[in-house]
Amino acid sequence: MKNHQVTIVDIARELGISKSTVSRALTNSTNILPETRAAVLKKAKELDYQPNMLALGLIRNESRTLGVVIPDIQKPFFAAIVSGIQHTVSRIGYRIVIAQSDESPLEEKENIKALMLSRVDGFIVCHTRDTKDFEHIKLLHSKGYPLVSFARICPELPIPKVVEDDFNGLYTTTQHLIEQGKKRIALLAGPRQLLASKLRVNGYKVALQQHGIPFDKELVVHTKFLHDQVAAALERWLNLKHPPDGICTVYDAGAVKLVELLKKKGIKIPHEMAVAGFGDDPAASIIEPGLTSYAQKPYEIGVIAGKYMLDLLNKKYPVHHSDMTICKGSLVVRGSSR
Amino acid sequence: MKNHQVTIVDIARELGISKSTVSRALTNSTNILPETRAAVLKKAKELDYQPNMLALGLIRNESRTLGVVIPDIQKPFFAAIVSGIQHTVSRIGYRIVIAQSDESPLEEKENIKALMLSRVDGFIVCHTRDTKDFEHIKLLHSKGYPLVSFARICPELPIPKVVEDDFNGLYTTTQHLIEQGKKRIALLAGPRQLLASKLRVNGYKVALQQHGIPFDKELVVHTKFLHDQVAAALERWLNLKHPPDGICTVYDAGAVKLVELLKKKGIKIPHEMAVAGFGDDPAASIIEPGLTSYAQKPYEIGVIAGKYMLDLLNKKYPVHHSDMTICKGSLVVRGSSR
DNA sequence: AACATTCCCGCAACCGTTCCCGCAATTTCG
DNA sequence: CGAAATTGCGGGAACGGTTGCGGGAATGTT
Known part of the structure; x- marks a missing residue:
């Protein structure tokens, strides 16, 4: 044998x-x-x-393998990104090994350590929601590893980054709801410490401001993307003296949940309450009414991240190259707001 | 640096x-x-x-890396399987590199060749829908590579396999529709040459037979999972002299499409037409009415495939070990049939 | 005290490949 | 026609580890 x-x-x-x-x-x-x-x-x-590529790798001190560290491959967003990365780098003969952190910062650290041991040539990373300590990745960077990060980034690190258009996404959806005649718009936001989360809240705020609508912090609820928190937020809003007539969310799963809850309560969508999501998940077009959502192109994010990595590997950039691509999305308007 | x-x-x-x-x-x-x-x-x-693991690998002639060849990581089914595999093998220090065939048999072949060159220690494979020539994988097997295949398998190869319960799935859903009082049940099937497809059609047939309902081949349409084919199938059924009052499908996306088309036509679900799917995709619980679907556990399939692989690597099996795990699923009944 | 045994450690080969260096044969050129 | 340049090939080091073998010192046994 x-x-x-x-x-x-x-x-x-x-x-x-x-x-x-x-x-x-x-x-x-x-x-x-x-x-x-x-x-x-x-x-x-x-x-x-x-x-025998191992022997070659030993000489060249490379494995032609890239480490991809993501929270959860089962999320359509990450699956699409992985797909984009793989298609992009495999044409140049690179392979990708994927490691899931399961949203655990510790696991993220362990994964990176393990991948370092197996001598991957570079890292493409999306941090955990709860990653606050970026020492492990700074170590990687200081060791000279080619490094690209996406979506959830460490802003201070001078490396190529690919992110969604967080600000514009929420700016656009909020503005859209305003144009639909909504006067009081709530926001179902993400975790406070997440940069993307802050940017989205900012987009929401600026849109309100530009249309002369006062910002009311009672209307903003920060979640950790948990279902119960969505229900709780809705309860809170409906019990307000002046309940909202529209809700923006920073993630589709939350918006979908909201739509389900509102329907159960017999609240008419979009007339009594408009809803908008972020991400244009497959579910957005399936639910009824269709969910208005800011569509992003995760596959493209993967492609761009892959290209950045190839450029780094080919030393096309100076050592401390810090570039950032903001992937523009577009608002898909459906029945939940129209 | x-x-x-x-x-x-x-x-x-x-x-x-x-x-x-x-x-x-x-x-x-x-x-x-x-x-x-x-x-x-x-x-x-x-x-x-x-x-330096490369040096170690050179000595031991192993890379502690597994090749996972799948059609498309963006399909929730495959993403869940990959997740299961990764979680299972990473605890024993194995990494997985994933390669997508994009449902192209040629690409599948190329991927396997490339992975062989980079000296992966084993392969976990799900074939393309259109893979008819299994020479490349037989070659792998004859070279002594640890090999596990899942979902779309090559039956003649004496290797461990993990499959869904194709027969029982369709048997159960068909029987369920019959129990709901449906007399004439159509079947939206998959490609003819696929083994899993045949098994599902058989489950459907046997269920009909056991309840004394004659099999009518006009009611069975084979598709390649394309949306237009779903619409065409529905047209054909509705134009029959005796149209069906229920439809079984072998994949949820098709069932979802059917529900959408039926709603557009104003046909009442489930009273005038019941629908059932296979896979219990996320969409099944979101669409309205909820889609009755045979739930499988793709993550479990991944876990089992990973375990098989670890056993092979540890030489727990004789050389030509041919084991097959059939993952039992369960019917999730929702509004589309109740 | 002489010998056997044990215990650490260094030497060198090996895994599969690339690549530099040098040697011999052939070709080029004054 | 002889020196120089070129060409084709083999030898061997190197990449970063592991491992069998053997040597020398320390210890144990009569």
């Missing part, structure tokens, strides 16, 4: 030449007699020779 | 001992003076030594 893989030494022995010559025939095009090379190639095919 | 990684030789030089001693201190617990080992460990930590 798998007792002995064919090596260049085997080829050399069979042909009665040295392994250096075999190596030259298979790689370097110079300093080799065409007939010799032909003989080697023929014998290589005959023996079904497969070069 | 990344000029020179610390090696055991560096440690040896600093301590004035030989590299074999360092190696023994770091691995072998025997034949080493405790003080020496302590000194080595201390120095290793001090220099932040990271063992």
